[in-house]
Amino acid sequence: MDENSTQIVKRYFKEYYFRFGARIKSPSEIESREFGYLPFAGMMVRHLSFKDIGALHALLLKEAPAGVYCSNSTYEDPTAEMYLKNWKKAALIFDIDADALKQPCKKVHDIWLCKECGRKEFGLRPEFCPSCKSNRLLELSWACPMCLEAAKKETNRLIEFLEFDFGIESSEIKVYFSGNAGYHVSVEKSSFDTLDTRGRAEIADYLTARGLSSKILSSQKFLPTDAGWRRRIAKYIRNLPEIDQSFKSSQYEDRLFELSKFSKKEVETFMNRLIAENSVRIDAMVTTDVHRIFRMPETLNNKTGLVKRECGKELANFDPLREAIAVQDGEQRSRIFVDICPKIELGGESYGPFKSETRDLPLYVGVYIVSKGGGKFLSEQSNVASQNEIVSNRRA
Ligand SMILES: [Zn+2]
Ligand SMILES: [Zn+2]
Known part of the structure; x- marks a missing residue:
């Protein structure tokens, strides 16, 4: 970004923090959290700690940073080097990004840019630049209402998983528009607070169906009354529309019989479909990393100038492209x-x-x-x- 543009964006951020900075609420146990911010010029500043939220408000007014972050973890000493912090616990967090959902509209609104000759065009990135044949092409993704709607659908599926499969109280689940192209979900308090990186990776694998083998389909050992993925598979097969591309019959038992006659290739195809329509496409890195500092609610996202904003009880009614405008x-x-x-x-x-x-x-x-x-x-x-x-x- 050129200097003049940076100054104007920064002034806009400053005005937001001046007028609405008080909306940024203190996280629980604020003195045990690590804070950080990204200035408009320079490197990320980390390992900060605040005794109360007022001190952070003052910093935001003074610095008007490009990004403001807080750990989902609590530590004995949040300002120490990472290995000396003494990790205590962490909220479960999830990141759903519309770009990863690869909606068909991407070919209309995404842009590619040739680093060699500077050519820019709408559409998906080609393998080579048609002008100079270079393969040094950058992809710039944009998110439209359709992309954001898809991310919302994915978020709803995540919430369903958290409540049904993990037994998390709905009152502990907070959903935020990320301020760019997706949603952040955080579970403030749960029995998973003290889970380490490996345990969190298991949760991410479960949600993304990583490692779920198609052998389960041939075994036919699943009923709608089962738990976990077996319940999901059974209900999915039972609830598919009467006329479906994969099955001739509409009855659950008959479908199971058909499934037992599927060729290996048909089983794979159906498994891929089942996973695509039932798993949750989260960014697993975010969920597993317990030393991350995460964008704070009600702060601005420097990729758009929009606010990371809590969506409220009715996610369906939340319109990010209206409700997350800063000023x-x-x-x-x-x-x-x-x-x-x-x-x-x-x-x-x-x-x-x-x-x-x-x-x-x-x-x-x-x-x-x-x-x-x-x-x-x-x-x-x-x-x-x-x-x-x-x-x-x-x-x-
Ligand atoms: Zn080129
Ligand atoms: Zn789109």
Whole structure:
């Protein structure tokens, strides 16, 4: 990001922390947590500790950092070197990223960039740049409402797993929009708090169905009244629609009989389908790492300028592209040169697609595009609402 753009984004972050910083709540046992922040220029600052949340609020006002993080673990000495911290326990955390769900819309809104000749185009990354034949191509992923809806569906499935398979109280499960392209789920208190990395890896494997063998299908040892994956498989087969691509009959017992006659290849195909439709695609690294510092709720995500925000009880009603805007002040406009930006939706309006053009946009839209690497600020204008722009965007 160029210097001018960085300054404008930083000022926007500062305004957010000035107006809304008090929304950042203290984590439990704050004095046992490790904090960190990423400045707009420079390296991550870690191993910080705060006695109370007021001290963190003050730091955010002063620094207006690009990212603010807190450990999901508690330690005896959070400021010590990692191996001297004396780990106590950690909340279970999960990260669901829309990009990993590979929705078909990616080929419309993703962008590739050739590091050799600078060519940029919409669409999935080709193997070689058509202009210069280089294979040094970067992929820039964007998330649309469809991607975010898919991530929400995945999150609901995760919650179902946590409640049914792990017996976690729903009141302990908190769901957050990550501020970029997915959801974070954290379990504040559970019997898994003291589980080490290996134990957490087992949970991640269970959720992603890693190591689940197709032999289970040939064994036919599963009933809807079973526990764990056996219950899931049985219910899945029983609840498939009457007319289904894999089975001729619609009755559960008949389907089991058909399954026993499946060829090896058919078993594999059905297993892949079963896993795709029943597992949860989490980022296992996040769940297993107990020394991570994790983006704090109500702080800004530097990849978008949006807020990491708690979704509330009704996840279905939460609209991240409306409810996670940091400072939605229609009066604040900005002029940006947009290099390349797919059609985006933000704050109930749609913008773009844009390619190599100058645009006057609401400041929060400008911050979003610039933070995603789609362009740069030419100036920041306040109170110059260009009505034509809004009307033309509505029509688009
Ligand atoms: Zn090229
Ligand atoms: Zn999409």
